[in-house]
Amino acid sequence: xxxxxxxxxxxxxxxxxxxxxxxxxxxxxxxxxxxxxxxxxxxxxxxxxxxxxxxxxxxxxxxxxxxxxxxxxxxxxxxxxxxxxxxxxxxxxxxxxxxxxxxxxxxxxxxxxxxxxxxxxxxxxxxxxxxxx
Amino acid sequence: xxxxxxxxxxxxxxxxxxxxxxxxxxxxxxxxxxxxxxxxxxxxxxxxxxxxxxxxxxxxxxxxxxxxxxxxxxxxxxxxxxxxxxxxxxxxxxxxxxxx
Numbered sequence: 627x628x629x630x631x632x633x634x635x636x637x638x639x640x641x642x643x644x645x646x647x648x649x650x651x652x653x654x655x656x657x658x659x660x661x662x663x664x665x666x667x668x669x670x671x672x673x674x675x676x677x678x679x680x681x682x683x684x685x686x687x688x689x690x691x692x693x694x695x696x697x698x699x700x701x702x703x704x705x706x707x708x709x710x711x712x713x714x715x716x717x718x719x720x721x722x723x724x725x726x727x728x729x730x731x732x733x734x735x736x737x738x739x740x741x742x743x744x745x746x747x748x749x750x751x752x753x754x755x756x757x758x759x
Numbered sequence: 760x761x762x763x764x765x766x767x768x769x770x771x772x773x774x775x776x777x778x779x780x781x782x783x784x785x786x787x788x789x790x791x792x793x794x795x796x797x798x799x800x801x802x803x804x805x806x807x808x809x810x811x812x813x814x815x816x817x818x819x820x821x822x823x824x825x826x827x828x829x830x831x832x833x834x835x836x837x838x839x840x841x842x843x844x845x846x847x848x849x850x851x852x853x854x855x856x857x858x859x
Contacts (some may be wrong), residue, residue, distance in 0.1 A: 648856065650776070650858075650859070669847065673765065681776060681780070682772060682776055711805045720780075722779075743779060743780060746780050747780055747781070747782035748782070750780070750782070750854075750856055751760055751785070752783055753854050754854060755854060756854050756856045756857075756858055758856060758858065759859070
């Protein structure tokens, strides 16, 4: 019996798995980004080990200065700043995707860690579950 | 791990991003509109041949058939699997990243 199993019995909960949420779509043209956030919060509510990764147009989800008043859609970008309260603190961004779009870390609404290709490869390989949006 | 790609390489950058971020030795399976990338004579053929040097690459037969794509014209080295084969790949190579 290892400690982890003992803890599970005491807490009555299931095992904690590592969940990676891969985000590759811009925020308002499709529903993917908003759905991803919903599922991330569900994962966090079940006290799973949650990581978010932003690749390709997914980096636009966390661009500063979003104002959706004129398109009559909810601006959900402030939610990314609230993720910390749900213990979602691992936010990673693909360096190549940022650079291709002329963006830097300063353009982003939340503190992130910018990763190169090899780091992202290792991150994906290390996960129990990957959910792709 | 297993990477699946379900978009046409002529419509989206899904395949490119998959190939850039799939670690050497990981397995790639082309499904749905992703199967177009498996065919000989396309502009992504050299990219697929390059991928075969670092990965086992598979294509889902039923999706080829549904689209009228001839299995005999798949790039050499890409292996065709059926639904059962898809399941076996997922079980043997988890976790799965679905590139959409």
